[in-house]
Amino acid sequence: xxxxxxxxxxxxxxxxxxxxxxxxxxxxxxxxxxxxxxxxxxxxxxxxxxxxxxxxxxxxxxxxxxxxxxxxxxxxxxxxxxxxxxxxxxxxxxxxxxxxxxxxxxxxxxxxxxxxxxxxxxxxxxxxxxxxxxxxxxxxxxxxxxxxxxxxxxxxxxxxxxxxxxxxxxxxxxxxxxxxxxxxxxxxxxxxxxxxxxxxxxxxxxxxxxxxxxxxxxxxxxxxxxxxxxxxxxxxxxxxxxxxxxxxxxxxxxxxxxxxxxxxxxxxxxxxxxxxxxxxxxxxxxxxxxxxxxxxxxxxxxxxxxxxxxxxxxxxxxxxxxxxxxxxxxxxxxxxxxxxxxxxxxxxxxxxxxxxxxxxxxxxxxxxxxxxxxxxxxxxxxxxxxxxxxxxxxxxxxxxxxxxxxxxxxxxxxxxxxxxxxxxxxxxxxxxxxxxxxxxxxxxxxxxxxxxxxxxxxxxxxxxxxxxxxxxxxxxxxxxxxxxxxxxxxxxxxxxxxxxxxxxxxxxxxx
Numbered sequence: 187x188x189x190x191x192x193x194x195x196x197x198x199x200x201x202x203x204x205x206x207x208x209x210x211x212x213x214x215x216x217x218x219x220x221x222x223x224x225x226x227x228x229x230x231x232x233x234x235x236x237x238x239x240x241x242x243x244x245x246x247x248x249x250x251x252x253x254x255x256x257x258x259x260x261x262x263x264x265x266x267x268x269x270x271x272x273x274x275x276x277x278x279x280x281x282x283x284x285x286x287x288x289x290x291x292x293x294x295x296x297x298x299x300x301x302x303x304x305x306x307x308x309x310x311x312x313x314x315x316x317x318x319x320x321x322x323x324x325x326x327x328x329x330x331x332x333x334x335x336x337x338x339x340x341x342x343x344x345x346x347x348x349x350x351x352x353x354x355x356x357x358x359x360x361x362x363x364x365x366x367x368x369x370x371x372x373x374x375x376x377x378x379x380x381x382x383x384x385x386x387x388x389x390x391x392x393x394x395x396x397x398x399x400x401x402x403x404x405x406x407x408x409x410x411x412x413x414x415x416x417x418x419x420x421x422x423x424x425x426x427x428x429x430x431x432x433x434x435x436x437x438x439x440x441x442x443x444x445x446x447x448x449x450x451x452x453x454x455x456x457x458x459x460x461x462x463x464x465x466x467x468x469x470x471x472x473x474x475x476x477x478x479x480x481x482x483x484x485x486x487x488x489x490x491x492x493x494x495x496x497x498x499x500x501x502x503x504x505x506x507x508x509x510x511x512x513x514x515x516x517x518x519x520x521x522x523x524x525x526x527x528x529x530x531x532x533x534x535x536x537x538x539x540x541x542x543x544x545x546x547x548x549x550x551x552x553x554x555x556x557x558x559x560x561x562x563x564x565x566x567x568x569x570x571x572x573x574x575x576x577x578x579x580x581x582x583x584x585x586x587x588x589x590x591x592x593x594x595x596x597x598x599x600x601x602x603x604x605x606x607x608x609x610x611x612x613x614x615x616x617x618x619x620x621x622x623x624x625x626x627x628x629x630x631x632x633x634x635x636x637x638x639x640x641x642x643x644x645x646x647x648x649x650x651x652x653x654x655x656x657x658x659x660x661x662x663x664x665x666x667x668x669x670x671x672x673x674x675x676x677x678x679x680x681x682x683x684x685x686x687x688x689x690x691x692x693x694x695x696x697x
Contacts, residue, residue: 200327204274207323210316211331212281216289218313221299222306225365225384226317226391227358229255229333230278235361239370241295245282249275252332274324275332306383314387318394325399334358358388406456407477410447410463411435412470419447421462426455450477498523499692502530504550504564509652516676517685522692530558543568543580547624548631555626563625563688567681569654571642572616573609582654598653602646606657615641617658619680623688632691636684651675 215230223238225231233247252275289297301309324331338353362384371377412418419430431448451459456474463470500523503514515524527533536553540546543566550564568579578585578601586600609615621636639661646656648668655667660678667675676682 200270200329201273203327204270204324204329205277207320207327207329208274208278208281208331209320210323211320212278212285214313214316214320216282216285216297217300218309218316219387220286221292221297222309223296223380224306224310224313224387225362225380226314226387227334227355227361227384228331230282230331231358231384232333232361232364235365235368239368243283245279245286248282248333249279252336255333255336258336270329271332271336274329278331307386310383310387311390314390315394317387318391319398321391321395322398325395334361355388355392358392359385362388401453404453405477406451406453407475408447408449408451408459409473410449410470411444411472412447412463412467413444414467414470415445415447417466418463418470421466422447422449422459425462426451426458428455500525500560501692502527502554502558502560502562504536504554504562507652510565510681513672513676513679513681514685516672517682518689518692522689527554530554530560532558536564538566540566541580543620543622544624544633546580547622547633551624551626551631555629561627563623565621565623565681565684567619567621567653569605569658570618570620571605571609573612573614578605602654602657605642605654606644609642615643617642619654619658621680621684623684625688625691627695634684634687634691636680636682636687638678638680638683 211230215226215234218224219226220234225235225238229248229251230244232251233244236242236247237244256271256275286297292298299305299309301312321331330336334353334357337357341353362381365371365380365384366374366377368377371380410418415432419432422428422430428449428451433446433448435444435446436442437444449459453476460472463472498521502525503511504527505511506527511524511526518524527536532554536550538546538549540549546566547564550566551562554560554562554564566580568582570576570579578588581588582601583596584601586597586604616639618637618639623634623636625632625634640659640663641661642657643659643666646668648656648666648670650671651666651668655675657666659666660670663670667679
């Protein structure tokens with residue numbers, strides 16, 4: 187038989203068992219529950235309540251309500267499940283209609299009491315055990331009787347830990363309790379009696395359903411000790427198409443090494459397993475134990491939701507300046523894993539020979555990308571003072587030693603001292619910080635600019651920040667960067683503005 191034929195046969199078998207389950211449900215409902223006006227849960231039970239109270243045929247109520255619920259099933263459960271649900275709904279509709287037609291009637295029009303007068307409770311026990319069996323038969327073959335089963339299957343799909351029985355109990359509780367609102371059922375005491383009977387049906391039916399569903403899925407574990415372990419393993423693997431795990435054992439009494447076979451199987455395969463073992467080695471020592479659940483290939487699906495953990499995009503910031511690194515990490519947030527040069531074991535000083543901020547940022551980004559083959563970005567920042575013609579500019583980090591051959595000194599205190607000295611006799615103290623970030627992604631360069639205007643004050647103020655922060659007062663503020671603190675600075679600074687543009691760009695790429 188080909189795989190396609192197997193699929194067709196399995197589908198046909200599902201439909202046959204669904205029909206069988208619906209036939210059992212019809213017999214249980216019309217022969218054991220309806221004659222005694224016993225209420226039950228589900229849409230069938232609700233339809234029966236309306237029928238007992240108004241005389242409106244239950245199969246008509248059943249088909250109307252299910253027609254509405256099918257719209258929900260189409261979106262949640264899928265077309266394959268829906269086809270079987272439609273089949274089940276219409277099959278049960280015609281079965282209920284046909285069963286009521288052929289059943290002998292009482293004077294009140296209800297089917298005759300097969301169990302006789304006064305046998306309400308016994309009839310209820312038999313009826314709800316049969317309906318539980320019927321529902322389990324339908325569910326085990328990927329079907330549904332419609333109604334609250336659609337709701338139960340939908341909830342179970344998204345919340346596997348919630349059993350079908352629990353969902354049906356909640357729905358049935360509301361349906362059965364509605365009997366209290368029908369004066370046709372007599373006094374409040376009589377209505378309460380009917381409700382209590384309905385709760386008994388609900389409990390028995392759902393207990394039977396869960397018992398059969400769980401029993402069908404029960405698995406067992408075998409440990410087999412035998413000198414013919416190889417033959418047994420071959421037979422189980424080939425004839426029963428089961429995986430076998432071979433464990434190393436050591437006998438305490440004999441002191442000999444031995445092999446132990448470990449097999450997980452369905453409980454209903456136990457007899458065949460024992461028969462196979464006995465045929466090969468009647469003296470084999472076999473341990474069988476029940477297991478709570480077996481999940482994976484060939485067994486139940488692990489129906490749990492896994493939260494998707496979005497991988498952080500790794501990118502190198504070409505700096506070993508701890509202050510700058512912390513500042514940029516705070517701005518970029520948790521969406522990116524920002525590495526420093528130290529993190530990629532880049533310990534050399536990257537030469538900054540460019541004539542502009544743009545040149546230096548690009549040189550550093552290209553250097554890291556070409557040598558370490560990793561996406562990266564680099565920045566270069568300059569303080570541009572209007573009265574000094576834009577100086578110190580690209581030389582801001584080594585301003586104090588500018589003019590010296592191969593000047594690479596990065597002494598921020600000395601830099602500020604020189605700048606304040608050169609501006610000592612000048613009234614125009616306008617200045618701006620400008621940052622250029624060069625991003626290298628897959629060999630392509632993109633640059634981002636951030637500017638903040640302000641002025642140079644006459645003395646240092648504040649203990650936070652770095653570089654020229656103690657003497658730079660941003661436009662619109664009375665405090666220096668070093669006084670404002672990192673919280674405010676990271677919102678308005680030149681680097682923050684350039685980094686924000688970088689972040690927006692990276693998020694678009696990541697999306």
